[in-house]
Amino acid sequence: MVKKVMLLVLMSILIIPLVGCQVTSRSHRPDPDTLYIGSVQTSFPSAYMPWLSREGIAPTIAGLLYDSLFAYDEESGTYLPSIGMEWYYVDSEGIPIVTEDGSIDYARLEEIYGGPEHQYLAVKVIIHDNITWSDGEPLTVEDVYFSFDIATNNALSNHAGALAWTSDLRHKYTNGVLTQQGLFTYDHGAAKQGYQIAEEDRDRVIYLHVNKVLGSVTPLFTSVLILPEHVWAPVVSFENQLNSTSPNEEILYRYRNPVGSGSWLLDAENSNNQQIVLHRRPDYHLTKEDGSPLIQLDTIQFMLYQEINVAIYALLKGHIDVLGTTVSSNYLRLFEDEEDIFVSNAPGEFIQTLVFNLNPVSSERNPMRDLLGNTEFRKAMALAIDQEELVDKVLDGAGRRESAGLMKASLVDFYNPLADSLPTESKVRLAQANAILDQIVPDSDSAGYRLLDGKRVSFEILGSPGEQDLISYLQIQFQKIGIDVQYAAKGAQPESTYLYTSRFDMTLHGVTFSLSNVDIMYPAHFSTLGRTSNYGRLVNEELNEAINEMRFTLNLNTKYDLIKEIQPMIAEEYYKVPLYTSNVISVARTDRFEGYQVVDGSTVFNSASLENLRKTERGR
Amino acid sequence: MKYTYVIKRILYSIFVFAIVITLNFFIPRIGVDDPAERYYPPQGNMSEIEYEIIKQVTRQQYGFHVSTWQQYMNYLEGLSRGDLGTSFRPGSPSVSSLILGRLPWTLVLSVSTMIIGLIIGVLFGVIAAVKRGRWQDTMLLNASTIMIALPSFFIALILSFYLGFELEIFPAYTDPNMVTQFSWTLESIRRVAQNAALPVLSMVVGSVISYAQGTRNAVIAVTNEDFVLTARAKGLKQGTIRYKHILRNSMLPIVTSLGMSISGLIGGQVVIEQVFNWNGMGTLFLEANNSNDYPLMMGIMILLSGFTIFAILITDLVYVLLDPRVTVGDKR
Numbered sequence: 001m002v003k004k005v006m007l008l009v010l011m012s013i014l015i016i017p018l019v020g021c022q023v024t025s026r027s028h029r030p031d032p033d034t035l036y037i038g039s040v041q042t043s044f045p046s047a048y049m050p051w052l053s054r055e056g057i058a059p060t061i062a063g064l065l066y067d068s069l070f071a072y073d074e075e076s077g078t079y080l081p082s083i084g085m086e087w088y089y090v091d092s093e094g095i096p097i098v099t100e101d102g103s104i105d106y107a108r109l110e111e112i113y114g115g116p117e118h119q120y121l122a123v124k125v126i127i128h129d130n131i132t133w134s135d136g137e138p139l140t141v142e143d144v145y146f147s148f149d150i151a152t153n154n155a156l157s158n159h160a161g162a163l164a165w166t167s168d169l170r171h172k173y174t175n176g177v178l179t180q181q182g183l184f185t186y187d188h189g190a191a192k193q194g195y196q197i198a199e200e201d202r203d204r205v206i207y208l209h210v211n212k213v214l215g216s217v218t219p220l221f222t223s224v225l226i227l228p229e230h231v232w233a234p235v236v237s238f239e240n241q242l243n244s245t246s247p248n249e250e251i252l253y254r255y256r257n258p259v260g261s262g263s264w265l266l267d268a269e270n271s272n273n274q275q276i277v278l279h280r281r282p283d284y285h286l287t288k289e290d291g292s293p294l295i296q297l298d299t300i301q302f303m304l305y306q307e308i309n310v311a312i313y314a315l316l317k318g319h320i321d322v323l324g325t326t327v328s329s330n331y332l333r334l335f336e337d338e339e340d341i342f343v344s345n346a347p348g349e350f351i352q353t354l355v356f357n358l359n360p361v362s363s364e365r366n367p368m369r370d371l372l373g374n375t376e377f378r379k380a381m382a383l384a385i386d387q388e389e390l391v392d393k394v395l396d397g398a399g400r401r402e403s404a405g406l407m408k409a410s411l412v413d414f415y416n417p418l419a420d421s422l423p424t425e426s427k428v429r430l431a432q433a434n435a436i437l438d439q440i441v442p443d444s445d446s447a448g449y450r451l452l453d454g455k456r457v458s459f460e461i462l463g464s465p466g467e468q469d470l471i472s473y474l475q476i477q478f479q480k481i482g483i484d485v486q487y488a489a490k491g492a493q494p495e496s497t498y499l500y501t502s503r504f505d506m507t508l509h510g511v512t513f514s515l516s517n518v519d520i521m522y523p524a525h526f527s528t529l530g531r532t533s534n535y536g537r538l539v540n541e542e543l544n545e546a547i548n549e550m551r552f553t554l555n556l557n558t559k560y561d562l563i564k565e566i567q568p569m570i571a572e573e574y575y576k577v578p579l580y581t582s583n584v585i586s587v588a589r590t591d592r593f594e595g596y597q598v599v600d601g602s603t604v605f606n607s608a609s610l611e612n613l614r615k616t617e618r619g620r
Numbered sequence: 621m622k623y624t625y626v627i628k629r630i631l632y633s634i635f636v637f638a639i640v641i642t643l644n645f646f647i648p649r650i651g652v653d654d655p656a657e658r659y660y661p662p663q664g665n666m667s668e669i670e671y672e673i674i675k676q677v678t679r680q681q682y683g684f685h686v687s688t689w690q691q692y693m694n695y696l697e698g699l700s701r702g703d704l705g706t707s708f709r710p711g712s713p714s715v716s717s718l719i720l721g722r723l724p725w726t727l728v729l730s731v732s733t734m735i736i737g738l739i740i741g742v743l744f745g746v747i748a749a750v751k752r753g754r755w756q757d758t759m760l761l762n763a764s765t766i767m768i769a770l771p772s773f774f775i776a777l778i779l780s781f782y783l784g785f786e787l788e789i790f791p792a793y794t795d796p797n798m799v800t801q802f803s804w805t806l807e808s809i810r811r812v813a814q815n816a817a818l819p820v821l822s823m824v825v826g827s828v829i830s831y832a833q834g835t836r837n838a839v840i841a842v843t844n845e846d847f848v849l850t851a852r853a854k855g856l857k858q859g860t861i862r863y864k865h866i867l868r869n870s871m872l873p874i875v876t877s878l879g880m881s882i883s884g885l886i887g888g889q890v891v892i893e894q895v896f897n898w899n900g901m902g903t904l905f906l907e908a909n910n911s912n913d914y915p916l917m918m919g920i921m922i923l924l925s926g927f928t929i930f931a932i933l934i935t936d937l938v939y940v941l942l943d944p945r946v947t948v949g950d951k952r
Contacts, residue, residue, distance in 0.1 A: 042907040047709070160678040167674075246712060274796035274897060303796065306894040306903060309777060310793055317785045319792075 028319035032620075034299040035593060035613065037605055038311045038320040044273045044304050047255035048266060050225040051151075051159050051243065057276070057302060060324075064278060065134075065260035066225035069125060069144065072218065074600075077413065077515045079217075081286070083139065083226055083261060086126045087217070089113075094124060094195035094207060106555040113212060113554055120170045120182070120209040121554075123217055124195075127204050131285040133228045135259045140203035141185045146229035148183055148208075148220070150242060158241035165223040168216035170209040176238060182209035213551055214559060215519035222516075231259045261285075263295055276302040288611075296614050297593075315587055316341070322588040322596075324605035329398040329585060340591040342604065346584045347410070349601035350510035351402045353576040354385070354461070354474070359537035360502035367452055368459065369505060372536075376436050378574035383433035384481045385474070386426050391580045394470050398585055402578035405567025406513055410600075414515060416564040419571040433481045441482075450482035459505035460488035462498055467508055470579065499535040507535060511576060518563060522547045526570065536575055543569045591618055622940060633933045640925040645695050648914050649688065683915075695918075704919035708911065715919035718904060723886060725799065726893075726900035728816055730885040733823040738878065740824075741831020746867065748832060749839035760832055767829045776822040776895040783818060790817045793897040819896045823889060827881070834877050838870035845869070871942055879935030886927050 029036050041056045050062040070079035070087070079087065088096035089109050097112065099105045113121055131139040148169060151162035155176030171182030184190040186202035197205045210216035235250045236242050244251055257268050263284040267277035278300050286294050303320055305311035312331060315323045316338060335341050356372045357364075371377050387401035403409055405419025423429055443451040450457040461471050471487045478485050490507065491497055498504040511533075513521055524532045527544045546569060550562035570576070586603035588596050594616050597608035679685040686694070698705055704715035748760040784792025794815045802808050842848065843866055851861045890902035901920065908916035 042903060042910050045709075154673065154677055158677060158680070160674045163674045163677065244712070246706065272796065272800045274794070274799075274899065304897060305793070306897055307777075310780060310895055310897075313781060313785050314792070317792075 028314075028317070029321065029592065031299065031301075032592070032615075033297075034301050035297050035322065036320040037300060037302050037322045037324045038305050038314055039302050040305050040308050040311050040323075040325040042306060044271075044276055044302065046273055047252070048258040049243070049255045050227070050258070050260070051157075051162055061266075061276060061278075061302075062225060063262070064264040065258050065262045065266055066227075067261045068222050068225055069127070070221040072222045072516050074514050074516065075411070079221055081128070083127050083131060083144070084125050084221065085128045087221070088124045090122045090124045090195075090207070092122065092194055094122070094190075094197075096124065104556065106557060110554045118212070121212050121216065122195075123208045123210055125206050125208065126201070127206075128285050129204055131261055132283055133231075133259050133261055134265045134281060135228075135231075137228065137230055138203070139226070139228070139261050141206040142187065142203070143229045144206050144226055145183050145185050145188055146233060147224060147226045150227075150232070150236065151224060153178075155238055156236055156241055157243055159243040162224070162243075165219040167219075168211040168213065169220055170211065183207070212554065213519055214554060214556060215516070215551070218516050218519075226261060228259050228261075264300070267299075274304040278302075295610055297610065300610075312587075315589060318589065318591070320589075321593055322605050323586055324603050325586065326603055327585050327587065329396040329583070332396060332398065332585065335587060340589050342588045342590050342596050344584070344586045344588070344596065344598045344604035345398055346586075346598045346602060346604075347400065347600045348581045348584050349408075349512045351406055351408075351512065351581050352470070352579045353406070353509050353511055354381075354579055355507050355509045355536050355576050356381075356574070357502060357504050357506065357536045358575060359539060361537075364502040368455075368457065371440070371452065371457065372459075372505065374440065375572075375574060377440055378577075380433040380436040380440075380481060381478065381483065382574045382577045383422060383429040383436075384477050384483070385577060385579065386429070386477055387578065387580055389426075389477070390470065390473055393473055395580060395582050398583040399580045400583075402581050403567070404571035404574075404578060406511060406570055406576060406578060407563070407567055408514075408581075411514065413560055414563045416567040419567040421568070421571070430480055437481055437483075444482055448479075448482055449484050456484055457482070458484035458486065460486050462488050462490040462494060462504050462507040464490060470508070474579075495531070500531050502537070504535075508579075509533070509535070509576065515559075515563070519551045522550070522566065525576065538573060538575050540569070540573060543573070590616065592616060625940060626937060629933055629936050633929050637926060637929050640929070641696070641699065641922065642692075644918050644921050644925065645692055648917060699922070704922065705915035707908075707916045708913045709916075715916050718916060719901070719919060719923060722899060722901050722904045725898065726886060726902065728812060729819050729823065729889070729892070729898065729900065732816065732820045733827050734878075734881050734885065736820070736824050737827025737881075738831055741828040742835045742874065744828065744832035745835025746839055746862070748836040749843065750862065752840060757836070760829075760836065764829050764833050767826055771891075772822060772826055772889065773891045773895065775825055776819070776892050779818050779822050780895055783821075790821075791815050792818070793895075794899070796897075799899055815896075815898075819889075819892050819898055822892050822895075831874070831877060834873050835870065838873045839866055842866050842869045872939070875935060875938055875942065879931055879938075882931040882934075886924065 039057050043056070045056070045058045045061070048058075048061065048065060050066045067082045069082060069084035071082050072078075073080050088098060089104060090096050091112055097105050097108050109121075112118070125141075125144070127139070127141060127144065133139055148166060148171065150157045151159070151166045152169060152171050153173040153176060154163060155173065157163075169182050170180060172178075172180040181189065181193075184193050184195055184207040185205070186197045186199075190197050190205075190207055193207070195207045208217075208220065210220065231254060232242065235248075235254065240248050240251055242251075247255065258266055263281055263286070264278040265281050267279055270277040280293070280295050280298055282293065284294060288294055302324070303314075305314060308325065308327065311320075311323055311325065312327060312334070314320050316334075332343065332345075335343050356378055357369060358373045358378065360369050382404070391397060391399045391401060403415065403417075403420050404422065405416055407415045407419070409415050409417075423432065437450060441450040441452050441457055445451055445456055461474065463471050468487055471485070475485050475487075485506070488504075494507070499507060511521070511525060521533075525534055526538055526540070527547055528534055529537050529539070543566065546562060546566050550559055550566060553559050553562065584601060584603055586605070588604045590596070592615065593613045595609070595612035595614050596604050597606060597612055598604070599606045599608050676685065683691060683694075695705070702716070704719070706712050707715055707718055709718075744760060748757040751757050779790075780792045783789045791814055795811065798811055798815050802812065847869075848861060848865055851865050856865075886901055889900075890906055892898065893900045893902040894906070905917065905920050907913070908920065
């Protein structure tokens with residue numbers, strides 16, 4: 001009897017999971033008009049106030065729902081139209097400072113604004129006249145004014161990021177009171193400031209006063225997503241700030257039901273923290289040259305995966321169309337024999353570098369680190385690094401070598417080949433490296449490692465578990481010049497634990513420099529000490545002066561020349577030594593949609609793909 | 621004597637919880653950067669004054685604008701009202717609401733796993749002990765060795781790939797609408813059962829082995845006791861000896877194991893939840909950690925530690941009921 005009861009209990013228990021048993025016959029991509037995009041994240045956001053969106057997929061979604069004034073094109077160094085249609089530097093009467101062909105006249109700009117009598121640069125922006133918000137209301141320069149104004153008014157916005165983005169805008173608030181006006185529209189004092197705006201242009205023209213740096217306009221044009229005044233102005237107050245820590249119901253409703261000017265509209269009802277559904281706005285103002293809609297797709301649906309292997313399998317098994325997350329080059333073989341799979345192996349943007357702690361604070365100095373302070377010693381280590389081998393072995397070939405000046409060679413207007421003066425052949429490099437080290441640390445132990453005061457010359461390289469492979473290959477390369485290096489886990493907060501406190505020998509650091517960011521990145525990486533990306537605390541007055549001159553020149557051609565001059569100076573420091581740039585590998589299925597575009601630094605889910613995707617014959 | 625023991629244990633648990641609350645506040649703050657500098661590093665063209673304003677705003681947003689002592693007092697005051705604070709997430713939801721949104725889904729997995737694991741595990745354990753040295757016992761030992769070597773992550777992936785993606789017997793990962801569209805209907809409950817099948821199966825495997833081994837060892841130990849020999853000598857039926865004498869006296873280690881499992885019920889299994897996209901406490905903690913959401917991390921830790929202390933307290937009290945000889949700290 002007992003046995004029978006036990007058997008019954010056992011059977012009942014086994015039935016419980018079997019309730020979940022099913023043979024699935026339904027399609028995993030049920031809607032033929034929807035592009036299903038897998039995204040590997042821990043969670044999706046449930047609120048979409050664009051300025052709050054900092055992590056994970058949030059900035060991508062914010063960028064689809066909202067627009068900024070312009071988009072920056074890294075290759076050409078120009079601003080592409082978005083909400084804004086045209087922009088100019090202007091003189092005190094609002095007249096554009098342009099040459100006969102309509103481009104910026106930098107010589108005149110320098111002539112007009114170069115002197116100390118001018119505290120700012122004046123910029124005129126003209127926006128498109130046919131833009132509407134997703135609720136049908138027209139978008140005017142008053143929305144632009146509202147967005148920049150509230151961004152600078154901490155008492156209303158309570159948003160540090162917005163303050164940072166608009167720090168170069170000379171429009172300032174103190175305790176909620178406007179103390180300096182730097183934004184001018186027809187309704188906000190343009191005429192009084194001397195800027196004449198015709199009645200028919202009152203909704204399209206805005207003037208901005210910005211700091212006298214060419215890069216000042218970049219964050220204003222590209223980082224600040226423009227908000228609808230008619231949606232936010234009625235509910236934002238000193239008590240209920242835009243970025244409220246305890247938002248009231250009205251503000252929460254607006255977070256969850258965003259009204260934007262972007263090309264997509266959120267389907268709030270069908271979105272949750274595991275999927276996000278967006279529908280194309282048929283009335284989006286930007287179109288293709290022939291007037292047809294910019295985007296052919298009707299709906300895109302982001303699907304959350306928390307584990308990359310599951311996401312890859314979901315793509316291979318047809319649960320999704322695109323995997324919008326970078327995959328490791330280790331997976332490339334997995335896709336080789338698969339049908340209907342498109343692999344995007346796009347050139348990356350971030351240069352992986354090895355950073356030396358060349359100037360630690362006095363309490364962190366030791367004889368080994370003193371070696372790193374020696375430029376010739378660092379040069380020897382740089383010579384031992386074989387970028388080709390690293391690309392081949394660590395990235396399975398999915399990457400490229402980089403210039404010692406840390407500027408991509410493809411940016412032909414800025415790249416200076418003089419930064420790459422070291423020999424390229426590996427044997428010659430090793431011979432030179434050993435010759436240098438024979439002068440500095442001539443003694444060796446029985447294993448061939450160099451000795452300093454009887455101790456093996458040995459360093460630790462801070463890295464994450466995913467970087468162990470790279471550090472292992474560096475170990476092999478440095479072994480050839482008698483230098484021992486070991487992996488050291490950098491942990492969750494490397495900046496406060498090791499980097500800012502000088503408690504490291506070397507670390508790995510991804511960097512990217514372009515015309516749009518050099519004003520900020522060059523000082524942060526090579527000039528400013530303390531809590532910046534200048535972890536090894538490089539001090540080079542000549543380099544600092546060159547960087548400052550580059551930042552403050554108002555002549556773009558001079559700026560290009562100075563960027564070129566700076567690159568060999570960076571290279572000769574052997575401070576941030578390039579290792580490689582890895583490709584951005586991503587995958588998509590081509591059984592339902594085709595026309596995926598490979599874009600530098602992006603996964604296959606990018607704006608160019610969105611604009612080109614169309615249904616395949618099978619997908620119709 | 622028993623009442624004294626119970627009161628001592630309760631007071632001890634309260635003391636431990638007080639320490640946990642304090643550590644829970646201070647540990648996340650050790651080595652933490654100024655959140656202002658972390659989220660908004662100084663920009664190239666920004667003046668010191670402008671940057672200081674930005675830092676002040678960020679500190680205010682994250683509650684770091686008052687002294688640590690004041691933050692601690694605010695934290696205790698909030699806890700006394702059952703307020704675990706406000707998350708840093710967009711929309712600033714309360715920590716309690718976030719936890720309450722995830723806890724039931726974690727309990728679906730963990731309670732199912734515990735019940736199934738306990739029943740099958742004890743059953744297998746008893747069989748292995750009774751059939752000691754025979755194929756049933758050998759099979760359990762071998763299975764234990766293999767399962768100990770296999771991480772749950774690996775088991776979960778294998779199950780997801782073969783039973784989910786390839787054979788499509790179970791959903792390979794959780795239906796994204798399962799939680800939002802849940803209602804107390806048979807169809808909805810069936811949907812949850814379908815989606816929970818593979819995560820539960822992944823966890824049950826290890827749970828069964830753990831309970832089975834514990835039961836087997838306890839049963840074998842008790843089988844060799846004198847009172848079992850006496851029962852046999854008295855000519856009692858084999859079933860009576862097994863279930864009334866041996867199994868009942870083998871309960872203590874099983875209760876200990878169960879107590880430990882109960883304390884882990886609400887923590888969730890991060891890895892399992894990740895593989896199957898299960899919206900539970902494990903992934904909530906991971907989200908909090910990834911986004912440096914300290915209030916959320918602290919709220920989860922408070923709940924976990926409080927529940928663990930409570931589970932251990934209950935286990936200790938159950939000990940007294942099962943074995944009257946248990947009087948911890950009693951000096952005879």
